Amino acid sequence: MKSVAVIGAGPGGLVAAKSLLHHDGSPFQVTVFEKTGRLGGLWNLQKGDIARHGFLNPETPTNLSKFTVSFSDLSWDSVSLGLSQTGKARKHDYSRVPMFPKAWMACQYLEMYADQYSLRKKIEFDTEVVAAERFLDEGSTKWKLTVKRSGPGTSKENQHIFDYLVVATGFFAQPRPLPSSLSPQNLPKNIKVVHSSQYRTLNDLIPVGTITPTRNKVLIIGGGNSSGEVAGTLAQHISSALHTPGSTRNDLSHVEILHVTPRPLYALPPFVPAGPSKPGFVPLDLRLYDFGARPGEISSYGGKAPEEVMGMVHGFVRSMIGGDQSDLGASALMSSEDSGKTTGAAYVTLSENYSEFVRSGFIKPIAGYASSWEASKGGTESGMSIRVEHKNTGSTTIEGIAAVINANGYTPGAALEWLPNDVLKDLEYDAKSPRLPLILDMLQTYNTSIPDIGFIGFYEGPYWGVMEMQARLLTETWSSIADQKSFKTKDRYFENKEGLRDLRASMEARDRLIPQYWFSDYLGYMEEAAVDLSLQRNDHPFEEHQGPTSPARYLSSDTSAAEAGRIMIDLQRTMSASENGAFVARATFRALQGKWRLHREIQSATSTLPSGTFDGIASLEPRAPTSGGIIGNSSDGEYLYSEEGTFTPRSGVSMQASRHYVYRFCEAEDSLSVWFVKPDDAKTVDYLYHDVLFTDIKPVEGEGSKQTATAQAEHLCEADLYKTEYVFNFRGISIESWKCKHVVKGPAKDYTAETMYRR
Numbered sequence: 001m002k003s004v005a006v007i008g009a010g011p012g013g014l015v016a017a018k019s020l021l022h023h024d025g026s027p028f029q030v031t032v033f034e035k036t037g038r039l040g041g042l043w044n045l046q047k048g049d050i051a052r053h054g055f056l057n058p059e060t061p062t063n064l065s066k067f068t069v070s071f072s073d074l075s076w077d078s079v080s081l082g083l084s085q086t087g088k089a090r091k092h093d094y095s096r097v098p099m100f101p102k103a104w105m106a107c108q109y110l111e112m113y114a115d116q117y118s119l120r121k122k123i124e125f126d127t128e129v130v131a132a133e134r135f136l137d138e139g140s141t142k143w144k145l146t147v148k149r150s151g152p153g154t155s156k157e158n159q160h161i162f163d164y165l166v167v168a169t170g171f172f173a174q175p176r177p178l179p180s181s182l183s184p185q186n187l188p189k190n191i192k193v194v195h196s197s198q199y200r201t202l203n204d205l206i207p208v209g210t211i212t213p214t215r216n217k218v219l220i221i222g223g224g225n226s227s228g229e230v231a232g233t234l235a236q237h238i239s240s241a242l243h244t245p246g247s248t249r250n251d252l253s254h255v256e257i258l259h260v261t262p263r264p265l266y267a268l269p270p271f272v273p274a275g276p277s278k279p280g281f282v283p284l285d286l287r288l289y290d291f292g293a294r295p296g297e298i299s300s301y302g303g304k305a306p307e308e309v310m311g312m313v314h315g316f317v318r319s320m321i322g323g324d325q326s327d328l329g330a331s332a333l334m335s336s337e338d339s340g341k342t343t344g345a346a347y348v349t350l351s352e353n354y355s356e357f358v359r360s361g362f363i364k365p366i367a368g369y370a371s372s373w374e375a376s377k378g379g380t381e382s383g384m385s386i387r388v389e390h391k392n393t394g395s396t397t398i399e400g401i402a403a404v405i406n407a408n409g410y411t412p413g414a415a416l417e418w419l420p421n422d423v424l425k426d427l428e429y430d431a432k433s434p435r436l437p438l439i440l441d442m443l444q445t446y447n448t449s450i451p452d453i454g455f456i457g458f459y460e461g462p463y464w465g466v467m468e469m470q471a472r473l474l475t476e477t478w479s480s481i482a483d484q485k486s487f488k489t490k491d492r493y494f495e496n497k498e499g500l501r502d503l504r505a506s507m508e509a510r511d512r513l514i515p516q517y518w519f520s521d522y523l524g525y526m527e528e529a530a531v532d533l534s535l536q537r538n539d540h541p542f543e544e545h546q547g548p549t550s551p552a553r554y555l556s557s558d559t560s561a562a563e564a565g566r567i568m569i570d571l572q573r574t575m576s577a578s579e580n581g582a583f584v585a586r587a588t589f590r591a592l593q594g595k596w597r598l599h600r601e602i603q604s605a606t607s608t609l610p611s612g613t614f615d616g617i618a619s620l621e622p623r624a625p626t627s628g629g630i631i632g633n634s635s636d637g638e639y640l641y642s643e644e645g646t647f648t649p650r651s652g653v654s655m656q657a658s659r660h661y662v663y664r665f666c667e668a669e670d671s672l673s674v675w676f677v678k679p680d681d682a683k684t685v686d687y688l689y690h691d692v693l694f695t696d697i698k699p700v701e702g703e704g705s706k707q708t709a710t711a712q713a714e715h716l717c718e719a720d721l722y723k724t725e726y727v728f729n730f731r732g733i734s735i736e737s738w739k740c741k742h743v744v745k746g747p748a749k750d751y752t753a754e755t756m757y758r759r
Contacts, residue, residue: 001029002478005145005162009034009123010041012168012456012467014110015071018117019471020166022558027479031160032119033147035128039114041170043106055172055197055410058104061270063225063350064463065099065283067571068522069106071113071468072551073559075566079112081105096668099283099574099583100270126150129418130157132165134450141452164478168456173415176408176434178221181372182386184404191384196222196230196407202237205403208251215383215402216254221370222407223261224516228349230407231259235357240623243640245683257363258398260370260388264325264335266348267355269733271587272320274578279697279707281587282578284350286548286571287320289523295545300524303494303503304513305345313346313515322705322732327759328359332367344512353622355733356593359759366398367391376400412437412458426450428501435460435518436504441495442477443529444519445470451477461517465551469529472556476533523549530554538564541572548575584694584709585672588728589637589665591735595619596757598643604751610652611751616645618757620663628662628685629675635664640683641674661689674713690715692726705732720746 004020006013009032020028038044045058062069066076076097098105114120124147131146143162148155175195178184184193192205199205206218220231235257241249271281275292305313314335318324325333335346357363368390376382376399384401411434416424426449428439438458440447443466446454454474457467493499507514526549530537536555537544552567574582600614620639627634641661648654660682662675672692678684690713700706711726727739741754 002027002164003029003031003162004164004166004478005129005143005160006030006032006166006168007129008032008041008168008170009039009114009125010043010168010170010457011110011464012170012458012462012471013041013166014039014114014119015464015468016166016168016454016456016471016474017119017122018113019468019475019556019558021119021122022117023475023479024557028475030122031162032123033127033129033145034123034125035150037126039120039123039125040107040110041168042172043103043110045104045107047102047104049104050200055175056103057200058102060103061098061100062103062106063100064285065270066097066101067283067548067550067567067574068285068289069101069464070109070551070567071464072554072556072567073563074109074113074116075563075570076101076109077566077570078116078563079105079109081108098667132419132423134420134423134452137161143452163452165453166456166474167415167419167453167458169415171412171415171458171460171462172410173412174410175406176411178406178408182221182370186373187384187404191401191403193404193406196220196226196405197410199230199234199405202241202249202252205234205405206252206255208249210402211251211254212382212402213254215376215400217256217258217383217398217400218403218405219370219386219398219401220257220259220405220407222409223263223265223347224407224409225349226409227259227261227407228265228267228351228354230405231257231363232351232354232357234405235362236353236622236624239362239621243621243623243683244626245681255402257357259332259363259365260368260386261332261365262367262369263344263347264333264367265365266317266321266325266335266346267333267358268317268320268348268350269352269355269587269590270350271583271590272733273322273705273707273730276319276704277699278579279699280578280581281583282575283583286575289549291523291545291547291549294523298524298527300492300521300528301494302492302519302521303499304506304511304518305515307513310345310513317346317348319705320732322730322734325355327734328355329361330358330365332365333358345515347516352590353593356591360594368395371395410434415458423450423453427453428497430504433504433507435507436500439497439500439504441492441497441500443470443473443525444495445473446477454478459519461520463522465549466522466525466529468551469526469533469554472533472535473529526551526554538568540565540568542568547571581694581697582670584697585670585692586665586667587730587733588694588709588735589639589663589672591728591730591733592620592663592738593622593639594759596759598645598755598757600753600755602751602753606748606750609749609751610649612647612649614645614647614657614755616643616657618643625664626662626685629687634666636667637665639663642682672711690722690724706730717746718748720744720749 006016017030017032020030049058127147127149129145130148133144143165145160146157148157238252241247241252272284272287274280274282368388371387371389374385376385385397385399387395387397389395427447444459456470538553538555552564596618598618602611604611619642623638625635625638643659646654647657660677662685664673674689676686676689678686692711692713694711697709707730709728713724715722723743725741728735729737737758739756743752
């Protein structure tokens with residue numbers, strides 16, 4: 001038997017242990033060392049736990065769908081999440097597990113995975129590896145690990161010997177600090193600085209008393225995915241505090257959120273248009289990793305991208321968004337072009353609401369680099385000032401900083417500090433290269449100079465499916481069943497050592513053609529690894545090379561075919577449902593956020609309601625879901641709708657008028673609904689007005705990313721029947737305009753009201 005130590009019981013460590021232990025005739029004896037008392041790694045979270053021991057809020061949804069955040073042989077439907085199955089029936093047939101599970105749900109998935117494959121008994125919890133030594137023993141290399149158990153009376157260190165070592169400690173090991181010129185030590189104590197991973201609630205950052213009319217700016221520093229995510233989350237929290245019944249945080253009406261980013265960012269929500277000339281919306285990753293976009297033999301790519309490839313990436317992202325984001329009114333988010341060539345790599349932030357908060361002015365992106373703190377002209381009571389350097393246009397000073405969020409990402413160094421210097425040297429470790437700290441090949445799994453240590457998920461943005469392939473490659477290599485020289489994954493042009501050294505140098509030089517994630521061809525890596533490992537294809541009910549990829553499409557001898565089959569059926573049902581209008585309600589609800597100019601025409605046949613016009617502004621302000629009027633499933637999103645304007649009757653005097661509703665979205669029912677508010681409390685839900693039932697969505701012929709969704713609704717007010725028609729005009733992910741037409745008939749009312757909303 002060959003002994004293997006696996007360091008870390010997160011997704012990478014668990015899938016490594018499973019692959020090693022369940023391989024045909026497994027020659028491995030596996031021990032997993034986990035320094036905490038629970039498995040899950042980054043996902044080690046429980047529902048309702050807002051402790052800051054980890055880098056995620058338990059309620060944070062995954063960036064990619066459940067089909068990507070999963071392994072080949074455990075369906076999300078097999079995981080007990082305690083979700084309610086009550087409520088209204090849903091039109092579309094697919095799993096009720098959230099398409100983008102919350103972080104605590106991902107932990108439940110990993111718990112189930114460990115139990116299903118008997119991994120828990122192999123885990124040494126509360127045991128940290130503090131040192132390692134690689135040595136020769138009768139001609140064979142061995143690993144001596146020094147481990148230390150935590151807890152009272154357990155400070156004694158022990159040593160263990162292993163044949164192989166798997167490092168699965170995670171790439172996002174430690175928050176990256178701000179540059180020394182922006183050190184929090186240079187700030188007054190009343191100005192909080194938190195890393196994006198540690199932000200949970202408003203009190204973490206701007207407790208009561210922090211915000212004043214002159215100290216009212218929250219600064220977010222960063223130009224990657226987490227900067228947009230945390231900006232959207234913070235804006236959501238502030239909006240909710242301002243628009244929720246009973247809130248007393250009136251001081252938050254003064255807050256400005258400033259996002260200083262060194263590069264433009266495309267904002268992509270969880271659901272995007274299904275594709276050119278295809279109706280509807282799909283989960284983002286099912287569009288990104290679709291075989292239909294890669295006809296013929298698939299070869300993977302990575303590393304520095306050619307100019308023409310960068311242009312294609314920009315074009316692809318813009319086709320989903322519906323343009324260059326100029327409609328948001330923020331030049332800092334627009335990628336400029338020179339002679340038809342983009343000025344750099346396409347960077348993306350995955351956020352449900354960032355773009356709409358930018359459109360409304362709630363978040364103000366600023367192009368540049370934050371360089372240094374300065375004292376505010378009004379003293380510390382007016383906050384601090386910061387100097388921002390702008391490319392080719394000098395610098396500006398921003399006054400009145402009340403709090404700061406550092407969204408500069410993470411550094412992996414802490415995950416490697418226990419390895420000995422001679423090993424780090426063989427791995428060509430460079431502490432100054434946080435994006436590419438090690439030189440690894442074979443799907444970023446190991447270095448041929450030291451083949452008895454392997455790495456799982458040790459690169460920016462690791463996919464669960466790729467981690468599973470990495471674990472299989474290591475298992476095959478170390479079991480001596482496969483001839484590792486035959487692996488195509490060893491011959492990638494972008495993974496040879498010289499190429500990786502050049503890539504590292506380009507990163508240090510901030511080459512504009514280095515992608516946001518240099519190792520990101522999920523579909524390509526899965527396909528090539530599957531060929532190398534001679535995995536059985538499991539494409540049914542799709543045709544081969546049709547539909548989105550999934551770990552469940554690639555089966556090894558130890559894969560549960562039943563679980564993989566369940567995943568593929570759910571994937572097919574999801575795609576079929578999207579073709580028949582699923583997710584349109586979600587996409588519509590997201591895109592309604594913000595302010596709209598409205599014009600209403602009222603044609604009345606009775607004297608009780610005069611005919612006339614109404615012109616004004618409507619606002620749909622996001623807030624945390626409230627419980628008023630709910631029966632069955634609770635809502636997952638909520639807007640407070642307010643309109644203010646002038647009613648001009650056909651005859652008579654114009655007058656000011658206002659109206660309030662609450663709009664809700666429920667994922668379990670895939671439904672959008674509108675609710676009345678109480679007559680004496682414009683923020684509190686009273687009862688249901690109507691459910692918005694989507695009837696169709698069609699591409700607009702010859703208009704590229706445009707499509708039109710239609711819906712109907714009914715409401716009986718005593719004996720008067722309200723029949724409503726909705727039309728939503730999409731361009732990409734955004735709604736350009738929408739129309740609501742009420743036809744009201746009954747003994748007391750007889751009128752038509754048609755309202756057009758435009759940005």
